[in-house]
Amino acid sequence: MKRIACISTLALLAACQTTSEQDADEFGRIGGYVTDLDGTPVEGATVLAQGISAETDADGLYYLDGVEPSESILVSFKKRGFAKGYATTRIISWETVGVDGTLLEVDGVGTIAASLGGVVEVGGVTVDFDPSAVINADGTPYTGNVSVEVTHLDPHSEMDAAPGDLTALSFSLAGGTSAKDALTEGQLVSYGMLDVTLYGENDEELNIDSESPVDISMPISNGELPSLYHMADGDSQQTWSFNPEQHRWVEEGEGQVVADEEGNLSFDFQASHFSWWNCDQGMVPTCASGRVIDMLGFPIRGAKVTCEGGSSQSVTTTDENGYFVCSVLAGDTVSFIAETFVANSTAWDKNIPRVYIDGEGSSAATCEPVPTIDIQVCRETGVVSVQNVEAVTQSDSLNSVVNNADTVAAFFWEPPGYPQHCDNPWESIAQDDCVTYDTQDASTHFPNVSNHGIPTDGRSVGFYLDVSTPRKNYRMERDSIDGSPVYIWDNEEFDSSGKLVLQGADIRGGDNLDVYAPGDSTYYAGTWDEPYFASVPSQAIMDDQSFLDNSGGNMGLTYSGTDGGDLMVMAASMSNGSTESMICRMKNDGNISIKGNALGDLDRGYAGVGLYNTDTSWAMGPDGLPVRLQIFSGSTTLVNLQ
Secondary structure, three states: OEEOOOOOHHHHOOOEEOOOOOOOOOOEEEEEEEEEOOOOEOOOOEEEEOOEEEEOOOOOEEEEEEEOOEEEEEEEEEOOOEOOEEEEEEEOOOOEEEOOEEEOEOOEEEEEEOOOEEEEEEOOEEEEEOOOOEEOOOOOEOOOEEEEEEEEEOOOOOHHHOOOOOEEEEEEEHHHOOOEEEEEEEEEEEEEEEEEEEEOOOOOEEEEOOOOOEEEEEEEOOOOOOHHHOOOOOOEEEEEEEEOOOOEEEEEEEEEEEEOOOOOEEEEEEEOOOOEEEEEEEEOOEEEEEEEEOOOOOEOOOOEEEEEEOOOEEEEEOOOOOEEEEEEOOOOEEEEEEEEEEOOEEEEEEEEEEEEOOOOOOOOOOOEEOOOEEOOOEOOOEEEEEEEEEEEEEOOOOOEEEEEOOEEEEEEEOOOEOHHHHOOHHHHOOOOEEEEEEOOOOOOOOOOOOOOOOOOOEEOOOOEEEEEOOOOEEEEEEEEEOOEEEEEOOOEEEOOOOOEEEOOOOOOOOOEEEEEEOOEHHHOEOOEEEEEEEEOOOOOEEOOOOOEEEOOOOEEEEEEOOOOOEEEEEEEEOOOOOOEEEEEEEEOOOEEEEOHHHHOOOOOEEEEEEEEEEEOOEEEOHHHOEEEEEEEEEEEEEEEEO
């Protein structure tokens, strides 16, 4: 006998068992690119988070594996000849989040003798060292020559290379007194930033003794800030340093604004240690809130959202439901740029420009609402195929025999990114219309079984995958096809005596389906437990499944089990070597007619024809990523195309 397989190539897969160790602890992955301010990749930069490090490749790409979930993770970027870079992100569990780094080349290098001190001047910046102010990492005095790398950053044009964003911790006056003994959240308005990094004769990184602060003068400017924020000669302003432990700017003290004869401004202050320093006004912020989704409407968690106004900037990440809250200034006009990391790229983004912030609030309930940001990125990460089918098989005498052809299968892959991979060809077919396709061409095969055919980048969701009906649990042990994990219910097995035993699945119309998988840390997949994952449509049963002849005219079929939606008709040629198939969309009223010219596009000879009520939508897969459903509920017959 030969069974007609009209539904999915998944039913034809054969496999061999593979195993790997399962880790219980949750962790995630950080990936991204490091470039300079012009977008040129920076190769060989060291990227560090939670003590895990990696170096960028020739494209500037890096991955940090095994990062523990946390609400705030500091990612640092470092390469000699560039100023240090920092960014923060959040990992909820298992997902891969994107963090790009932008490094600013140092403006210049000066040299001093540590025991003598001295002044280094680079590009309008002066740094004045006291004798013996330089110390080793362990706090002991350093006595050799010191290379002083100086980098000045203009926040009005080079903010992409700034460490973090402009959120900060500022001093507050406790109890109405003048004592600054607490730190509160704030939002900065910046006029100039500076990084000074010290290296010893053996390339070891040095710092300065807090008891011997250095005098610094650096250029600042008002840029295009509103006039109420402008600095002028003689003004006092706060100094701030970027604190890697706090993941943000922290208020340090005060400095003075000085204008030269031409009106150019500089900022004079003392630094008691070396990290990034900033001349800013600290402001009391309000907030804005919104949501980030993908092209299928699924929430994107861990998406980076940059909230960039004319006066300030903050960066946040979305929660497990795709929602975000970011710090902004009331009265500012802010653009909201959301981006996510998919298919080795952070180029998937969407910009909501020019939202005027007129409210004041500090929680999501009182924040300025932002329109939903929908990033046109395909994050489909798998397919679950369930078929409830009465299939006709062909004997040597061409008699039609009806058999249960119910099956369950699934496989998963890395999200492809490009929007066309999430196209649903079924939606492009007009009612009472048919299209033909070649089953060897995965890009034209409907259903779109995996976007890649059987993927080479398959992912595991654990040692097994359970798909359950109200009557039975179908546990599919993980198998492998060409090294890619797959899950297929085996309709046949041999008992202890070697006898073949058929154990076909029992899927019925109206069944609610549950799914469960234990997860696989190797593939960044957590536990997947979704009750009522999907429902099986009612079954379309042909009134007569007898063997048919067709000599070129229209072919009519009647059936029961209409469900109010459209009926899917699929036909597959059985001629030796043929890969021609056809799909039609018909009005689901119990009576269809397939046009002869559509059947004429198939190779002559035997063909299988199936009628199906279907669900080809998407459902929530592992870790919130969408998976495609391929649920077919119907019946087939055999046709001799003459």
